[in-house]
Amino acid sequence: MTLQNIVHNPIYAGIYMHGRRAIDPRRRIAGRTSTGKVTVPMEQWKVVLPGRLPAYIDEDRWRANLARLQANRATAGTPGAVREGPALLAGLLRCGRCGRKMAVHYTHRPDGAVNGYSYGCSRARSDYGLPRCQHLSGACVDTHVSAALLEMLAPAALEVSLEAATAIEAERARLEALWQQRLERATHAADRACRCYRLAEPENRLVVRTLERDWEQALVELERLREDHDRFLASSPPVLSPADRDRIRVLAADVPALWHAATTTNADRKQLLRTVIDTGTGSVIGDSEQVTVEIGWAGGHRTGGQLVRPVARLEQLSYYPQLAARVLELDDAGLPAARIAEHLDAEGFHPPKRFEVFGSQSIRDLVQRLRATTGQPGHRTPTPPPPGRHTWWMSDLARELAMPPVTVYNWIRRGWVTAHQQPGTRRWIITADPTERERLRELRRLPPGYHTRRRWHPDLPPTDRDDHAAKAKL
Ligand SMILES: [Zn+2]
Structure with missing residues (x-):
């Protein structure tokens, strides 16, 4: 509790405030004076005066700490704290079908080391006993997303982003000029209302009351505009100086080496990922090996991509019908299994698991299964009998x-x-x-x-x- 209070309390950032705690009468227990205390959101504090007290940390740091604490909470809307496990998208990946956060499932070897991991959307199952929404191998998604990240931070791509940032800054300057015009007009209107009110003869009470109301309205409008303008300034990204740009370029050149370095921990990679990526969404197409992935980059830009996940059965492959037809065709031509496998490899067919090429045995099994289900015997030329009698x-x-x-x-x-x-x-x-x-x-x-x-x-x-x-x- 003490640590929580130190991190949350604005006094440590030199801010004097009043109204951070309030009494909620509904939570009060009769006869106990210390009950019913609630924490009021910052926007509703009655007094906030920064820089009034000796500060341990500056205000920006304090706000960043609060934002970090909020992001670390394992609630539905936040990615949760970065942990050591190898699943890079833990907390970031959302289900493309139902929008829920996808959970990480690790499998372990007998010695306790992580053997593999997958992302699964099982919320509907655990909460309502419904079937599991979808499930996909973790390594293939992580590989895809880290490749996208390195591509996005590659010097060429970064130049494009910096160009875009320049364009945004120009746009912002244009909007700021518009704001200044609006503020000027509102100030002018308020001044005029003020002058009219002062010039009116006090005997004309009705006129005076009307002018007073006009003046009041003009002042309210000016105040509202000023607040909106403050919000606009607060929501705009900070401008990058030429020095900032140069530092970004230098750092970007080092990113791939850093990313792959043995001394870089999974937690470091996740932290880097989270500075650049807000969310990821994955959806398996049907039950097949095809997965669409969408990455939401910091700043709102979104990119999509397709990847192939390992599946358990040949029949799950999106190209299974074509594959089956081709295998039967090659088998009819009398090719041995090894040659069929070579043909399939050359034609771009891949097996369902992580292997790159088909093995002879899996081809023989497939042919046998296909022959059994189609009831159609092969037209294979019989192999000569082995040497010897009987x-x-x-x-x-x-x-x-x-x-x-x-x-x-x-x-x-x-x-x-x-x-x-x-x-x-x-x-x-x-x-x-x-x-x-x-x-x-x-x-x-x-x-x-x-x-x-x-x-x-x-x-x-x-x-x-x-x-x-x-x-x-x-
Ligand atoms: Zn889902």
């Missing part, structure tokens, strides 16, 4: 026995089939003559879980048999 590739045997390749692989692992890996390619080759294939078909026909849940199968090799016998005892 030998099969794993996938071919799986097709022959009408079962998933992964089950054949499990059988290999358990030693239920005779198999070896081709030297060099490390592809599995299974030896199965017609009798063996019939045995495997029998094995396949057993109900699911037969080997693990029920008693052992007579065809199992001894090790597995022991294993299952032991399991059966348990």
Whole structure:
């Protein structure tokens, strides 16, 4: 409380005031004299006299402290205090769909280090049990915004901003001249009303009263204009001197190096970001990887941009239909998965996660899924059988026995089939003559879980048999 009072109390800034505290009768408790005290907003203080007391800090510093305290409050309208976490837009990013502040979710590794983070709009869910509004990976947004920041502070862009500042100053000078004219006219009108009133004969009481009212009105109007003019001056940005401009240019040249320096903390970066950026808004388009981002720069300028976020599934990609069609087309042409991946990369298709290019396995999975859903078999030219008599590739045997390749692989692992890996390619080759294939078909026909849940199968090799016998005892 003492610290709060020191920072808030204007006495420390040398300001004498009266009316900062008031008694709210509704909050009073009968019989207790110290109850019901409330703090009155600064605009409503009865007396404010700056420079009347020895000051610890100057008035500007005191006001800046108050503004900082207000901004540090974690309420809906403010970004909140800068913290150490790596999420640069914490507190600044708003949801483009509902306008709420987006919360940061960190994930941690077992040793406690931050593994990753994301921005989520889950207010509707936590407050009203509605579905989560939207959620996007943090790193991609932060990369986009920091790039935009460095671009905005690049010397060339800065020259444009300084030019704009010059234009604003010229505009301000023009407006100031208009204000002076209006004030002059109002002063003149008040003077004239005053003279008329003084010249009137006191006997004409009705005339005198009318002139007095005119004078009064002119004075009120002049006072109102003066107050408006003060507000105009207060709201106008300060003028940059040539020395200021030079300092800005020198500092801007150092920004990229500073931004990336190892000694620059996340808190420093956030502080820099907040001096230049007021707000950011992010909206995911549908459920896709496309995100639109809008940055509200200090001073009111807004810029928009598009970025790509990592998504969990291929189907979420905005170009999934085109991608699927192209993959089937290339597969029909008989290209192996690795070549299909190369083609996709060259044509600008990207996988959903953070990887830059597709892997062969993901292409094979995709082809299999697409074939399964479209019910359309591939027109792939069959690969020649492996060398040797009664030998099969794993996938071919799986097709022959009408079962998933992964089950054949499990059988290999358990030693239920005779198999070896081709030297060099490390592809599995299974030896199965017609009798063996019939045995495997029998094995396949057993109900699911037969080997693990029920008693052992007579065809199992001894090790597995022991294993299952032991399991059966348990
Ligand atoms: Zn939202």
